[in-house]
Amino acid sequence: MHRVTNLRLKPIRTSDTYxxxxxxxxxxxxxxxCVFDRDDDSNTLHLGAYMGEKLVGVLTLLPNxxxxxxxxxAVLHEMQKxxxxxxxILEAENRIKNMRISLLWLNARLLAVPFYERFGYQKQGEMFNLYHGGNHYKMTKKLCV
Ligand SMILES: CC(C)(COP(=O)(O)OP(=O)(O)OC[C@H]1O[C@@H](n2cnc3c(N)ncnc32)[C@H](O)[C@@H]1OP(=O)(O)O)[C@@H](O)C(=O)NCCC(=O)NCCS
Structure with missing residues (x-):
């Protein structure tokens, strides 16, 4: 698999994620x-992955x-894998550790479950359906802080 090496990861604005x-x-x-609940809360963090000037991947962290x-x-289709x-994920986990928070969770689309499992996330409970993205599992990971 071709790996991208010249990626820049940084916080971005809500509207950039779209x-x-x-x-x-x-x-x-x-x-x-594309507007999510809590997108603009003061402690919400959006992370972007840039190749040159092009934003190719995003995620959002909602601290509780x-x-x-x-x-x-999400990663642009042509840039996946x-x-x-x-x-x-690595950048997100490091930032969460710096917040001294050890529990990370998400609702994973069924197709993405193997991706998260690869990085130590574990399925919790039964599969459930969400309006966007269909079948999901709740997944969690304990971080060492
Ligand atoms: C899921 C997603 C974010 C993963 O990002 P990505 O940049 O493609 O993932 P990576 O290339 O970093 O993958 C890392 C490893 O996981 C594997 N992997 C990636 N997606 C996978 C999948 N759907 N199933 C199984 N393995 C997967 C890769 O093959 C790679 O393994 P390797 O290191 O042995 O080669 C991306 O594919 C995506 O945007 N998917 C569509 C949207 C989506 O489902 N988002 C998640 C919503 S919960």
Whole structure:
């Protein structure tokens, strides 16, 4: 597999996430469908992965008191399977450790479950259906802080 090495990871604005969220997570739907709850909360963190000036991957961290929810993880279709998702997850986990929070959770689309399992995330409970993305599992990971 060709791995991307010249990736820059940095915090981005909510509206920046749409160029990746829209084609990957809300394909064919109005752009307004890319707006998530808590997107603009003061402690919400959006991370972007850039190749040159092009944003190719995004994720969003929603910190709670004792845990952080990961949402909106997406890599542009043509850039998938090149290690970008992996680098985004790693950066997110490091930032969560710096917040001194040890529990990370997310609702994983069924197709993405093996991706998260690869990085130590574990399925919790039964599969459930969400309006966007169909079948999901809740997944968690304990980080060493
Ligand atoms: C899931 C997603 C974010 C992964 O990002 P990515 O950049 O393609 O992943 P990476 O290239 O970093 O993959 C890392 C490893 O996981 C593997 N992997 C990636 N996607 C996988 C999948 N769906 N199933 C199984 N393994 C997968 C890769 O092959 C790679 O393994 P390797 O290191 O042995 O080669 C991306 O494919 C995506 O945007 N998918 C569509 C949207 C989506 O489902 N988002 C998640 C919502 S919960």
């Amino acid at each position: 160029v990746v969220r829209h084609p990957v997570l809300r394909n064919g739907l109005p752009i307004e469908s 008191k004792a845990n952080v929810q990961l949402r909106g993880m 090149k290690g970008i998702g992996y680098q985004l």
